[in-house]
Amino acid sequence: MEITPQQKAHVLVESLAYIKRFHNQIVVIKYGGHAMINNTLKKAVIKDIALMKYVGMNPVVVHGGGPEITEIMKSLGKKPEFIDGLRVTDKETMELTEMVLCGKISSEIVSLLNHNDVKALGISGKDGKTIQAAQKSEKLGLVGEITHINTDLIHTVIKEGYVPVISPVGVGTDAESYNINADEVAGQLAVALGAKKLVLITDVDGVLMDAKKPETLISEIKTTEVSKYINEGIIKDGMIPKVQCCMGAVTKGVERCHIIDGRKYHSILLEIFTDDGIGTMITT
Numbered sequence: 001m002e003i004t005p006q007q008k009a010h011v012l013v014e015s016l017a018y019i020k021r022f023h024n025q026i027v028v029i030k031y032g033g034h035a036m037i038n039n040t041l042k043k044a045v046i047k048d049i050a051l052m053k054y055v056g057m058n059p060v061v062v063h064g065g066g067p068e069i070t071e072i073m074k075s076l077g078k079k080p081e082f083i084d085g086l087r088v089t090d091k092e093t094m095e096l097t098e099m100v101l102c103g104k105i106s107s108e109i110v111s112l113l114n115h116n117d118v119k120a121l122g123i124s125g126k127d128g129k130t131i132q133a134a135q136k137s138e139k140l141g142l143v144g145e146i147t148h149i150n151t152d153l154i155h156t157v158i159k160e161g162y163v164p165v166i167s168p169v170g171v172g173t174d175a176e177s178y179n180i181n182a183d184e185v186a187g188q189l190a191v192a193l194g195a196k197k198l199v200l201i202t203d204v205d206g207v208l209m210d211a212k213k214p215e216t217l218i219s220e221i222k223t224t225e226v227s228k229y230i231n232e233g234i235i236k237d238g239m240i241p242k243v244q245c246c247m248g249a250v251t252k253g254v255e256r257c258h259i260i261d262g263r264k265y266h267s268i269l270l271e272i273f274t275d276d277g278i279g280t281m282i283t284t
């Protein structure tokens, strides 16, 4: 169906209300590794984030990269192991994780944003002690639990006009590195920054009753329903930290938390600039 010039103009005018609503507001976008499917899609996601910045919003990107960490582990003969969606992390895995997240993925996102004339800056959670952490549990090894978020560096770079791109690596009291699930970082960062909205981009339509059937999308989940879905085995694996982090964020003041499908072109814009909403929204 062809869109007429009048319809295009109408869409632009309609967007004004959203631009005004989010002007100068922080929106945390978590870009998951499973949604970094190919370069074309990656470039489209980056363009959406660039557009948010152009119109006066303050996007803060938290990136994942689980599939790439898994790939490099396998290529080195290491067997990835997960408990409730979290990677069991020994010392060598931690080094690989840091290399992939801070060395490769962060720098790629930063460079794509820069290419779209948006100033971007990569920040590992270790930089400026932004994400402080302690060991989550013995069995997970060097997986971190966030103990404190220091937002100074992020606020400074936002003030200077940059889009911060955060890698989910934390620092302990002995300067040791911790691998932290990127959803957890995004959720707690959204709270610490007083973000208006948290958007998690992944590779499914949202939370599904049956993970293999997109038509079973649950468009809204109340925080009180989350543990029921987890206990019944409907929400599992990598979806567990996602709903839990949204739950934490909405109960601590983030107005809206959404889990959306990054495989669909311009899903971020649809989420931010329309009333219809897509994916799953977590509400109190």
Ligand SMILES: Nc1ncnc2c1ncn2[C@@H]1O[C@H](COP(=O)(O)OP(=O)(O)O)[C@@H](O)[C@H]1O
Pocket: 031, 032, 033, 034, 035, 064, 065, 066, 067, 085, 201, 202, 203, 204, 206, 207, 208, 209, 210, 211, 234, 235, 236, 237, 238, 239, 240
């Ligand atoms: N109820 C559910 N609805 C949708 N996806 C689910 C559900 N339970 C588990 N999942 C899984 O969660 C995955 C998303 O988490 P994850 O693989 O960690 O993605 P990301 O890299 O984007 O963080 C989906 O691809 C799906 O396999």
Ligand SMILES: CC(=O)N[C@@H](CCC(=O)OP(=O)(O)O)C(=O)O
Pocket: 031, 032, 033, 034, 063, 064, 065, 066, 067, 069, 085, 086, 087, 097, 143, 144, 168, 179, 180, 181, 182, 183, 238
């Ligand atoms: C502890 C833990 O599981 N950390 C994650 C960090 C990366 C991540 O969260 O990436 P996605 O968002 O792409 O899943 C991992 O090692 O895979």
